[in-house]
Amino acid sequence: xxxxxxxxxxxxxxxxxxxxxxxxxxxxxxxxxxxxxxxxxxxxxxxxxxxxxxxxxxxxxxxxxxxxxxxxxxxxxxxxxxxxxxxxxxxxxxxxxxxxxxxxxxxxxxxxxxxxxxxxxxxxxxxxxxxxxxxxxxxxxxxxxxxxxxxxxxxxxxxxxxxxxxxxxxxxxxxxxxxxxxxxxxxxxxxxxxxxxxxxxxxxxxxxx
Numbered sequence: 001x002x003x004x005x006x007x008x009x010x011x012x013x014x015x016x017x018x019x020x021x022x023x024x025x026x027x028x029x030x031x032x033x034x035x036x037x038x039x040x041x042x043x044x045x046x047x048x049x050x051x052x053x054x055x056x057x058x059x060x061x062x063x064x065x066x067x068x069x070x071x072x073x074x075x076x077x078x079x080x081x082x083x084x085x086x087x088x089x090x091x092x093x094x095x096x097x098x099x100x101x102x103x104x105x106x107x108x109x110x111x112x113x114x115x116x117x118x119x120x121x122x123x124x125x126x127x128x129x130x131x132x133x134x135x136x137x138x139x140x141x142x143x144x145x146x147x148x149x150x151x152x153x154x155x156x157x158x159x160x161x162x163x164x165x166x167x168x169x170x171x172x173x174x175x176x177x178x179x180x181x182x183x184x185x186x187x188x189x190x191x192x193x194x195x196x197x198x199x200x201x202x203x204x205x206x207x208x209x
Contacts, residue, residue: 022136023035023036023039023115023173024113024115024132024133024134024136024140024142024172024173024174025039025115025117025130025132025142025173025174025176026173026174026175026176027175027176027177028175028177033173033175036117036119036130036176037117038051038052038117038118039051039115039116039117040064040066040115040116040117041113041114041115042066042067042113042114042115042116043108043113043114044068044107044108044110044112044113045068046067047067048065048066048067048068049065049066049067049114049116050063050064050065050066050079051063051064051066051116051117051118051129053078053118053127053129054118054127055126055127055147055149056125056126057126057147057149058149059149059150059152059153059155059156060080060147060149061078061079061080061085061147062079062080062081063078063079064076064077064078064079064087064116064129065077065078065079065084066114066116068107069106072105072106072107073105073106073107074102074106074107074108074114076089076114076116076131078129078147078162080156080157083157085157085158085159085161085162086159087129087131087143087145087162087164088145088159088162088163088164089131089143089145089164090143090164090167091133091141091143091167092141092167092169099133099139099141099169100112100139101133101134101135101139101141102133108133109135111135112133112134112135112139113133113134113135113136114131114132114133115131115132116129116130116131116132117129117130117176118130119176121144121165121166121178121179121181121196121201122146122179122196122199123179126147128144128145128146128147128165129144129145129147130142130143130144130145130174130176131143131144131145132174134170134172136172136173137171137172138171138172139171140169140170140171140172140173140174140183141167141168141169141170142166142167142168142169142170142174142181142183143164143166143167143168144164144165144166144167144168144181144201145162145163145164145165146162146163146164146165147161147162148161148162148163149161165200165201166181166194166201168181168183168194169183170183170184170185171183171184171185171186172184172185179195179196179197180193180194180195180196180204181193181194181201182194182205184207189207190207191205191206191207192205192206192207193205193206193207
């Protein structure tokens with residue numbers, strides 16, 4: 001893990017100091033952080049963002065909609081024909097303390113934004129939905145949501161079809177590779193790493209300079 005820590009040390013500094021690194025969800029290729037493929041972003045007071053979903057099941061949502069709810073709040077919904085289902089999200093806190101991404105009305109706090117993407121952590125051929133909320137520098141919360149398709153079409157809107165399988169705290173970015181999510185923090189190469197194994201995410205590494 002020593003080599004990983006060195007790589008993360010340089011990249012963690014750049015994540016804090018380089019304006020180009022504004023993506024909350026990234027992946028690592030050839031020791032470089034790049035945006036996670038096909039991730040979508042939404043910021044307060046902008047038009048809704050729609051992430052196409054690529055489930056292979058017969059009963060399935062077609063897209064994830066992120067935007068301003070009414071009269072207030074933030075909507076993050078899986079859209080099926082004619083209606084949407086709110087995902088079971090829980091942004092419980094950051095490593096510094098309480099997560100500051102939303103105000104008391106559920107609206108995004110100033111400087112925060114949402115990024116969403118698909119990624120198959122468990123290798124079953126069906127994507128999980130990754131939802132990240134952060135300010136790109138000091139505060140980040142990430143949820144991973146699993147879709148379990150119902151047997152009957154009339155059950156398509158049930159909230160129990162959705163399961164939150166991961167909830168993570170970070171600072172600037174989340175780095176996703178294969179079955180692993182890495183959360184750098186600070187500027188000295190510190191990070192926590194979680195890997196999907198035996199049906200759950202487990203801490204697999206803690207990096208130090």
